[in-house]
Amino acid sequence: MTIRDDHALAADLATEAGQRLLRVRERLGYDDPAALRAEGDRSSHLFLMESLSRLRPSDSVLSEEATREERLDPRRLSAERVWIIDPLDGTREFSEQTPEGQGRSDWAVHVALWERGRLTAGAVALPAQGRTLTTADPPKPPAYDGKGRFRIAVSRSRPPEFVQKLAYLVGADLVPIGSAGAKISAVLTGEAEAYVHAGGQYEWDSAAPVAVALAAGVHASRIDGSELTYNQADPSLPDILVSLPELATSLLAGIRDLHR
Template identity: 80%
Template sequence: MTIRDDHDLARDLAAEAGERLLALREREGFGDPSLLRKEGDAASHRFLMEALARLRPSDSVLSEEATQSERLDPRRLTADRVWIVDPLDGTREFAEEGRADWAVHVALWERGPDGRGRLTAGAVALPAQGRTLFTGEPPVPPRLQEGARPRIAVSRTRPPEFVQRLARLAGADLVPIGSAGAKISAVLTGEVEAYVHAGGQYEWDSAAPVAVALASGAHASRIDGSTLTYNQGDPSLPDILISLPELAPTLLAGIRDLHR
């Protein structure tokens, strides 16, 4: 088994799950959004769990759709390899006709010789956009043009006051985008320059896009600049900052000012 194998597997699983979700969308239509969301989550979770059990039987898995007892399984915390997956990131957008800002996340966390773990592979499929970003061939984010106003991705329904204040300090514009994976992918493809979120998430919301962001050379951290850590007993993550590396110092300084 090579590192490259894991990159490719993450890509292939995320892309295949995405194709299945597109087919479900086409088959079921949008008449019952609640049912479509439930069916999409369940079908994608089932596919990913069965595929990983077959292809990586010795590895552990942490999935958004796992039961509470599965999430709390202590074997995950002592495992050397843990796949962290979000079978359908952005269920609301998935169930809305015409929206493409939803994703499938597949990431691999591995424990190193020193006992510390890190994300080593990951993929974010954006099925309705026809692309999959992955660590084997990470995108190269374009640099911020001199004099241009940076753009920060935010929730399309309720931009938080904290990020609105940060945007004013940084001279940035806010761009509403759906799922977390779509927001982080937008940083990596040049649609925005940053994503800041302080309202709480879980590991599966960001593991795969953070893996791709780090492989791309983007900045990825907590909003205080500290390292994002995964495969924790409590899978919640309070906050996250993803940005072009040249913009990170400005945003971190602005966040510190807001917290004074």
């Protein structure tokens, strides 16, 4: 088993799970969004869990769709290798159509590997966009030239009030995007320059996109600048800042000013 194998495995599993989700959406359609969400969550979770059990039988797994008892299993905390997965990040977006009648594309599948205190591999599949971002071949985000306004990706349904104030303070525009994975991916692909969130999240919401962001040389931290930590007893990870490195200092300073 090599590190390269883990990179490739994360990418392969995320991509295949995403393809399966596209087929679920095509098969069920949008007439019953609740049923579509439930089947998407269930089928992707089962595929990823079965695959990891077969291909990495000695590793632990933390999944959004795991039972409470599975999440609290103390063996995960003493494991050296833990896969942190979100089988369907953006379940709501997965079950919705655009005004033009097309399925939304701002949802994702997350597969990340945590080893001995840090994220070492990860992939974010964006199935409806036809791409997977991976630590095997990290994207190269465009540099910010410091001219003009930049863009901060935010929740399309509940952007935190403080982020609206932050955007005014630092001279940025807000770009509503669906899932956390889609928002962080937007920073990596040049559709936004930053993502700021403080409305509550969990480890599976950010582990895979943060792994890819760090591999790509992008800044990722808590909004107070402290390190993002994973495989904790409490998987809550309530806030995050991901940005092009050129913007991190000014964004962190603006957040500090707003919280005084």
